[in-house]
Amino acid sequence: MDEPSNVSSAHATHPRSARTRPDPIPNPKRPDGAPIPFSHPAEEAFARILDFYHARWEYEPTTFPLQWDETGRVTMAFSPDFYLPDEDLYVELTTMRQRLVTHKNRKLRMLTELYPDVKCKLIYRRDVANLAIKYGLFEEDSEEARQVYQPRPIGGVARREGDGKGNEEMERDE
Numbered sequence: 001m002d003e004p005s006n007v008s009s010a011h012a013t014h015p016r017s018a019r020t021r022p023d024p025i026p027n028p029k030r031p032d033g034a035p036i037p038f039s040h041p042a043e044e045a046f047a048r049i050l051d052f053y054h055a056r057w058e059y060e061p062t063t064f065p066l067q068w069d070e071t072g073r074v075t076m077a078f079s080p081d082f083y084l085p086d087e088d089l090y091v092e093l094t095t096m097r098q099r100l101v102t103h104k105n106r107k108l109r110m111l112t113e114l115y116p117d118v119k120c121k122l123i124y125r126r127d128v129a130n131l132a133i134k135y136g137l138f139e140e141d142s143e144e145a146r147q148v149y150q151p152r153p154i155g156g157v158a159r160r161e162g163d164g165k166g167n168e169e170m171e172r173d174e
Contacts, residue, residue, distance in 0.1 A: 021114055022065040022074060029061075042093050042125040043081055045132045050082070052135055058083040062090075064118070066110045078107045080120050090120040093128060 030036065036059050038044040043059070050057045061083045067076035080090035094104050104122060111120055 022068060022072060024115070025063040025065070025077075027060055027063060027079065039081075040093070040125075042128050046082065046091070046093060046123070046128045049128065049131050049135065050084070055087075056085050058085065064111055064115060066107060066114065076107075076110075078111055088119060090118065092120060092122050093125055094122055 036047070038047070038059070047057065047059070060079050060081060063077045063079040065074040065077050068074045080092045082091040082093075083089070084091065092104060092108070094101055108120055108122060111118060
């Protein structure tokens with residue numbers, strides 16, 4: 001597939017440094033037909049939703065440097081989960097853990113500041129699961145649904161962190 005058209009090759013000056021901003025880094029492409037190693041079941045469910053709608057997508061095609069040291073070595077980067085070329089839009093999935101949402105929101109603000117022409121949308125894991133169930137991509141009581149979506153118990157009390165029921169940790173770009 002073609003590289004995203006929204007990635008500028010021109011360098012910009014980082015507001016916190018006299019150094020120029022490193023260009024976005026294209027991630028290696030997988031050979032056609034090679035399985036995609038999704039990091040989390042929610043990402044696979046989202047890909048199934050996109051396939052259901054016949055939307056073209058790429059999985060983690062670009063890494064955006066967000067911070068770097070005085071020598072230009074990247075010290076923080078952000079790789080959105082999906083790129084939708086027909087919409088020129090990146091999509092990042094997140095859990096409901098407030099600490100991870102706060103961390104990703106901070107990275108999205110930095111992305112917008114450094115790459116103003118890049119559009120990126122944050123989508124919550126529970127919303128992906130609800131769409132997958134709604135469109136019959138998996139049953140509400142299936143193992144897939146349990147892996148992707150851990151509903152809140154009646155009364156709205158959230159499950160405790162670290163109770164061993166599912167992988168809440170989707171954050172890999174810390």
